[in-house]
Amino acid sequence: MPEHLVDPDVPRDLHAFIAGLPKAELHVHHVGSASPRIVSELAARHPDSKVPTDPEALVDYFQFTDFAHFIDVYLSVVDLIRTPEDVRLLTYEVARDMARQQVRYAELTITPFSSTRRGIDEGAFMDAIEDARKAAEAEFGTVLRWCFDIPGEAGLESAEETTRLATDDRVRPEGLVSFGLGGPEIGVGRPQFKPYFDQAIAAGLHSVPHAGETTGPQTVWDALTHLRAERIGHGTSSAQDPKLLAHLAEHRIPLEVCPTSNIATRAVRTLDEHPLKEFTRAGVLVTINSDDPPMFGTDLNNEYAVAARLLGLDERGLAELAKNGVDSSFLDAPGKARIRDEIDTYAAAWLSS
Numbered sequence: 001m002p003e004h005l006v007d008p009d010v011p012r013d014l015h016a017f018i019a020g021l022p023k024a025e026l027h028v029h030h031v032g033s034a035s036p037r038i039v040s041e042l043a044a045r046h047p048d049s050k051v052p053t054d055p056e057a058l059v060d061y062f063q064f065t066d067f068a069h070f071i072d073v074y075l076s077v078v079d080l081i082r083t084p085e086d087v088r089l090l091t092y093e094v095a096r097d098m099a100r101q102q103v104r105y106a107e108l109t110i111t112p113f114s115s116t117r118r119g120i121d122e123g124a125f126m127d128a129i130e131d132a133r134k135a136a137e138a139e140f141g142t143v144l145r146w147c148f149d150i151p152g153e154a155g156l157e158s159a160e161e162t163t164r165l166a167t168d169d170r171v172r173p174e175g176l177v178s179f180g181l182g183g184p185e186i187g188v189g190r191p192q193f194k195p196y197f198d199q200a201i202a203a204g205l206h207s208v209p210h211a212g213e214t215t216g217p218q219t220v221w222d223a224l225t226h227l228r229a230e231r232i233g234h235g236t237s238s239a240q241d242p243k244l245l246a247h248l249a250e251h252r253i254p255l256e257v258c259p260t261s262n263i264a265t266r267a268v269r270t271l272d273e274h275p276l277k278e279f280t281r282a283g284v285l286v287t288i289n290s291d292d293p294p295m296f297g298t299d300l301n302n303e304y305a306v307a308a309r310l311l312g313l314d315e316r317g318l319a320e321l322a323k324n325g326v327d328s329s330f331l332d333a334p335g336k337a338r339i340r341d342e343i344d345t346y347a348a349a350w351l352s353s
């Protein structure tokens with residue numbers, strides 16, 4: 001593990017336990033998962049870009065003054081992905097990084113609109129991700145599924161296009177399981193996306209919008225009411241509304257919590273102010289995720305270490321947290337049972353050694 005990711009407040013032993021713990025990741029962005037090596041490789045291929053080619057310089061480049069700055073930088077990395085081969089390489093390498101962290105199953109959020117509008121052919125794009133998905137499963141044993149998200153700030157044209165790509169049987173990829181909405185929330189109300197989510201849900205997709213990351217709890221209510229959200233991306237500001245917390249707990253709507261992301265984008269001031277503990281205290285089902293790990297200088301294992309510290313968890317608690325991820329996923333029942341068993345077997349062996 002990189003030394004900067006060893007939380008001194010978490011015992012070394014617990015870090016080691018997390019590193020080997022089988023996990024599911026439910027909230028992680030495709031382009032946002034590009035490792036510094038991949039980003040610098042792509043930046044070198046496309047020297048007209050403002051993205052640094054030196055991995056050291058990337059660390060500074062990935063320091064964000066606020067959420068809008070983060071999205072600017074994010075889009076400069078999106079600009080580096082220009083060919084179906086870039087897409088395939090990125091997807092395959094992301095799966096390799098996941099496998100190293102014992103991620104058995106991941107729902108990867110992809111924004112196909114951003115690629116098709118930049119000129120990548122839609123059929124070639126779908127072939128590239130599917131090809132990488134199959135290779136990753138065969139070679140690394142990591143099962144990937146897709147969430148296609150609308151980049152809300154790009155307007156209803158992006159909603160229209162994303163919905164078409166997600167629902168047209170001639171283009172939608174086999175691995176697609178869910179439909180999302182990302183990007184800035186301020187000035188991008190959730191209700192306007194209802195018709196698109198209705199279509200996606202009618203086509204069999206699960207609804208997983210981002211909400212309450214950079215705006216208040218009303219956005220989470222809107223995602224539940226208008227977009228029929230089955231899980232909430234972040235949902236951070238839900239902590240401000242006890243009725244909402246009770247609703248999420250009662251209806252077992254999981255939150256996809258990404259603690260380090262919230263600090264890096266300055267959605268939350270410090271980790272100690274992060275509401276994760278308030279969520280669990282209110283009985284809300286939480287899952288732990290990494291969002292855009294290299295951009296936020298983190299990885300999924302580190303997010304589990306952060307959660308262990310914020311929630312005061314030991315090995316048993318961490319195993320339960322990993323099972324929350326599995327239970328909240330859109331994997332089929334036998335697949336869920338298999339990973340749950342693996343977690344139990346791993347934890348039992350660890351605790352008896």
Ligand SMILES: Nc1ncnc2c1ncn2[C@@H]1O[C@H](CCC(=O)c2cccc(C(=O)O)c2)[C@@H](O)[C@H]1O
Nearest residue numbers: 029032111114149150151153154182183184210292
């Ligand atoms: N923490 C996050 N919270 C929210 N979203 C996050 C997070 N991390 C990553 N994203 C991704 O950022 C994209 C934003 C893309 C976007 O806004 C945009 C606007 C105008 C034009 C274009 C374009 O492509 O031309 C794109 C989202 O779709 C989402 O997948």
Ligand SMILES: [Zn+2]
Nearest residue numbers: 029210233291
């Ligand atoms: Zn996200």
